[in-house]
Amino acid sequence: MIGILYFSSTGNSLYIAKKLKENLGGKIFYLPKYSGNGSEFEKIILVTPIYSFGMPKHVYDFLPKLDKSKELIVVQNYGGMVAGADYLMREYCTKNNLNLKSIYVVQMPENFTLSFSVPKFYLKKVLKKADSKILAVVDAIKNEKYNLPKKRKTKEKTYLKNMSNWYKIGKEFKTNENCVKCGKCIGLCPVGNISIVDEKIVFGDKCVACLGCYHRCPNKAIVYKNKKKKNRYINPNINENEIGQDI
Ligand SMILES: Cc1cc2nc3c(=O)[nH]c(=O)nc-3n(C[C@H](O)[C@H](O)[C@H](O)COP(=O)(O)O)c2cc1C
Numbered sequence: 251m252i253g254i255l256y257f258s259s260t261g262n263s264l265y266i267a268k269k270l271k272e273n274l275g276g277k278i279f280y281l282p283k284y285s286g287n288g289s290e291f292e293k294i295i296l297v298t299p300i301y302s303f304g305m306p307k308h309v310y311d312f313l314p315k316l317d318k319s320k321e322l323i324v325v326q327n328y329g330g331m332v333a334g335a336d337y338l339m340r341e342y343c344t345k346n347n348l349n350l351k352s353i354y355v356v357q358m359p360e361n362f363t364l365s366f367s368v369p370k371f372y373l374k375k376v377l378k379k380a381d382s383k384i385l386a387v388v389d390a391i392k393n394e395k396y397n398l399p400k401k402r403k404t405k406e407k408t409y410l411k412n413m414s415n416w417y418k419i420g421k422e423f424k425t426n427e428n429c430v431k432c433g434k435c436i437g438l439c440p441v442g443n444i445s446i447v448d449e450k451i452v453f454g455d456k457c458v459a460c461l462g463c464y465h466r467c468p469n470k471a472i473v474y475k476n477k478k479k480k481n482r483y484i485n486p487n488i489n490e491n492e493i494g495q496d497i
Pocket of ligand 1 (some may be wrong): 301
């Protein structure tokens, strides 16, 4: 069986994972809940967003643990700029002696939107294009048309520096008067960084900047640096409750 491992906070990576499963078979696992090392699968497809020209912390922490004998295919997705993130992924897999076969990159709607809103017409345009790109990835995997990015200037230092500052984002989150303390943010945070203390939602110092709480709060009650009226984003083609599930 193919193991499709994914990390996703707003559903883009899950959407890609589901398309891959639909066309290639296999089973989908949410990385933060997955405790194995991939050895039970015939091959592994990792679907991950690009974060800070690198990868989410869960992906960075998982790859060194992955079974080195298993064929690994990576599908990265990004909102606006890959820079060297694909080559950085290649280098990191090589450094960890992984059996990396291919890396594909797909543009999806941007979700790092704390300071701006992406216009709706642009989101639609990106989503439409993504479908044909994902099908091209399916075709490439089926026909073993593998692809590894050529050497590029990577920004590993910048990436690691950014990662070490992600916790500060959580420190800038606050809830506003729309918060009904439903606890949804507490349940979806992949690192358990949110709690209720004295009947108030409190953000700790373990934030990994996925922005899942910010985008998926049903009342848009989580605000960043008191900025108002920014659109939230959830991939419109998936059932939001499936984000974080194994499928
Ligand atoms: C912390 C963070 C950093 C990001 N960094 C980048 C980046 O360097 N380049 C880029 O094009 N998109 C970046 N993005 C956007 C996401 O890669 C993109 O929207 C992705 O499709 C989100 O996937 P998801 O919905 O599965 O979480 C970033 C998003 C977050 C939350």
